[in-house]
Amino acid sequence: MRRLAIAAVVAQIGIAVTGSVVRVTGSGLGCPTWPQCFPGSLVPVAHPETLPLHQWVEFGNRILAIVLVVVSAACFLAALGARPRRRRLLWLAAAMPLGVVAQAVIGGLTVLAGLVWWSVMPHFLASIVLVWLAVELVAEARDRAPTRPVVPRAVRALVIVSTVALGALLVAGTLVTAAGPHAGDAATPRLGIGVPALAQLHADLLFGYLGLVVGLGFALWATGATPRLRRRYGVLVLVVLLQGALGGIQYALGVPEALVSLHVLGAALVTAAAAAVWTATRTPVAAAPDAAPDAAPDTSTGTRAADPAGAPTGAGTADAASASRPLADAATGRDEP
């Protein structure tokens, strides 16, 4: 199940990127028919009116879409077969095929709306939400038990606030695209706000987000985060900095197509890294002796399984928490990536 969930993360990120490559290269009609690429051929063939690049880009996007459908369905079937049956695992797994259906509908409406910017935005943002949910699915498949927080409530609140800030940053990014040259073909109506003003807003939101991420780092350091959480935080900082630098470079260079798609990949990776940090703030109850002193059990897993190891199910004392930290570190941080 966990491997399938990881495949779902990769496929969700992949489809967001190949979708952007189709958009920035204008390859939407590279394969004018479905399911055949050209009448009589499932794969691209030399054609005087279509560039090979457009054909292969659109064909690659279709192949990845098929992979995503298969992986999504497999995730759901595996969750259905998991014993004991877990409600949260089922919902997260169901979100994969449901997301594919929703994206097909949104994509169809986007085409009907003539690729106008306000229809393209939800198409991209839905992909980002699915990346997040796929990462949650990986965690749920790993934990296989009710979870409890391993950080104090204040730190959890900071993670939530920074996630909201990331959401605003991502939405602002789609607004920059909506006003810029890659929002569709030349005839597609653009968002009527200047690109420099929107890019400034986008960059300002990045600085706000970075501030929250730095604050989170201090909070994790001060409260003794688990090794897993520390590692994931480090990855998040790295991808945010790389993505920020890439954003600045692509803006300075006049948004060349290749960098725009790389920026979409970066946005998906930042989302996945942030979701990985989010999921690392919880741990299965069995491995929770180092749960934060003010942490309450997380009942969101919807599982009724009994406490497997007789671990404390209520809030522990600070002494108990610190005395058991090495044990918990071993249980929560060194076993898995």
Ligand code: HEM
């Ligand atoms: C962690 C930091 C960042 C994230 C997560 C992020 C995310 C995004 C997203 C999601 C989009 C929309 C992609 C699309 O709709 O296809 C976007 C577009 C854009 N971003 Fe960023 N961005 C970041 C940093 C920056 C920075 C620092 C700049 C510099 C000003 C920048 C410049 C741009 C530009 C110019 C576009 C429009 C590209 C186009 O024409 O399609 N980004 N960004």
